[in-house]
Amino acid sequence: MSDALQGLDDSQRAAALARGHSLVLAGPGSGKTRLLSAKARHLLDTESAGNLVAVSFTRDSATELLDRIGSGFAGRVLAGTFHALALQQSGTHRKRILDESGRVHYILRALQSTGVDMPVEAAIGAIDRFKSTMAPPPRDGDETRVFRAYQAEIKKHRLVDFQDILINAVDGMRKGRVPPLGVRWMLVDESQDMDDVQFAWISEHLKAGVEVTLVADDDQSIYGWRHALGYAGLTRFERDAQARRFVLEANYRCDPRIVAHSQRLITHNTERFDKRIKAKRPTNGYDTPVVTHAFESKVAEADAVAAFLGESPGEWGILARTNRRLDLLELACSARSISVVRLGGRSFWDHKPPAALLAFVEDLFRSDLGSGIARIGALVDEVEQDDIQRIHDGEKPEHKGLRELVAVAPQWAQLSPQAKRADLVLRAIAIWSEKHLHKRALALIGPALLHMARLDGSLERRVQFIKRARNKVKDTSAQTLPVLASLHSSKGLEWERVWIMGCEDGHVPHVEAPLDEERRLFYVGLTRAKDQLHLSYSLDNKSVASRFFAECEEA
Ligand SMILES: Nc1ncnc2c1ncn2[C@@H]1O[C@H](COP(=O)(O)OP(=O)(O)OP(=O)(O)O)[C@@H](O)[C@H]1O
Secondary structure, eight states: OOGGGTTOOHHHHHHHHOOSSEEEEEOTTSOHHHHHHHHHHHHHHHOSSOOEEEEESSHHHHHHHHHHHOSSSTTTEEEEEHHHHHHHHHTOOGGGBOOHHHHHHHHHHHHHHHTOOOOHHHHHHHHHHHHHTTOOOOSSSHHHHHHHHHHHHHHHTTOBOHHHHHHHHHHHHHHTSSOOOSOSEEEESSGGGOOHHHHHHHHHHHHTTOEEEEEEOGGGOOOGGGTOOHHHHHHHHHHHHTOEEEEEOEESSSOHHHHHHHHHHHTTOSSSOOOOOEEOSOOOSOSOSEEEEEESSHHHHHHHHHHHHHHSOSSEEEEESSHHHHHHHHHHHHHTTOOOEETTSOOGGGSHHHHHHHHHHHHHHHTOOSHHHHHHHTTBTTOOHHHHHHHHTTOOOSSHHHHHHHHHHHHHHHHTTOGGGHHHHHHHHHHHHHHHBOHHHHHHHHHHHHHHHHSOSOHHHHHHHHHHHHHHHTOTTOTTSOEEEETGGGTTOOEEEEEEOOOBTBBTTBTTSOHHHHHHHHHHHHTTEEEEEEEEEEOGGGOOBOHHHHHHHOO
């Protein structure tokens, strides 16, 4: 047996040894990376001719795969994301690729030139949809007009957007203008996430004679909203390529009772490949590997989780459906001086409204009123930019809310240095905010003010305390700190203990999302836990526990 296959179990070995096109269905914790790197090394070891490409969805996983394949195959291994590989293929100069703000700029121009009255988000969504599904836009209609105007505009400036890179490569291969990658083998990771364009790109390589292996877990397909094909794409590949199917059913990560819990849930989905996931590791100490909690309110939930983290340190992943829910936890942890890491590095205080509030309060205790007032003033409902400029210019603004702010802020500034007046100032800011701020801004300013009110000392001390906590949130080098992550961004990660907050029905599953996909998302969350899983929900607004709780109990 080749060295490359050492350490693989029987199913992994069979998949690694297989030749011809194959579809490897691999459950959570089944060792996808181990299989992919072993298969790559085995092919390169046993065949003296031919190059291999490993395709991933993120630059990080491409790099990890390349590292695990290892050196020693000089010039024979290529690894990258679909887009990076297509870029190499078509030779598009990086300078010609539009960044996100450039794209929005040209979409706004297209809206203007066509006179179509449509929110920019809707136009972005329509353009994304036409491009990711490779579906020609309908012959007419507002979306089509905006799409055509946008394409014409960027073409005129000899630009391409991110999606065009891959579309152009597919189009070029179909027309014989762009050569397929010069490889003999293609291994694709996380293939459940491919959209129509990525599928077409793989298909062109199939036609060119490349031997393709897709590794995927249809049960972990959570990007349907980004047009990922999931199960449907995998069945299409299996049929088109006449691929052999392999199933990796061992789970090396989770306590057997967590495996059972998650399996009962996922079998409620019907459009999926049948798999019988088997736990491969022993149970680990905890009497109750799955614990559920109900709390009176979202704030009480965040406080309780923070208290638990304080008393029970260790490797924790705290997950939630939305980042808003994690914001509450970040604040509760900060109030208890518990350091946490926010995955993605974005602290609650980096959002525009809380950042503006901090700047404003800093201005108050420095008695240097100006930019802070303008920043918080910009959050006022129906405010005009000209009015904000008036504040900068030292003139009287026209908006009632801004006039009030400019009038009272100097009085607040006078009180601010006194520690015993700090709560009074915060209360006054809260009353003004409730009266004048935009609803979306208020949703963040409310918890921010509440947090500041719960701290001790002068406003200056409180702001410094918050800033210190915010810096720690970004320090990902400290591995043992609890990690706060959205369910989506937890994919591919694992912790000894996982706590999923906000499991109210309507939030998990989210009312606006397809039920099957929400079930897969929850499944991803459950299967991140090695030893213990905590699930919690709040009872406010007459909420009840997620229907998934019951599904986890019965098959
Ligand atoms: N044959 C094996 N024997 C022992 N341990 C294994 C084997 N294969 C994989 N593992 C271990 O299983 C764990 C899970 O592997 P990995 O993180 O690659 O899972 P995964 O398939 O990517 O899971 P997910 O899709 O849930 O993110 C790792 O710690 C890995 O070392």
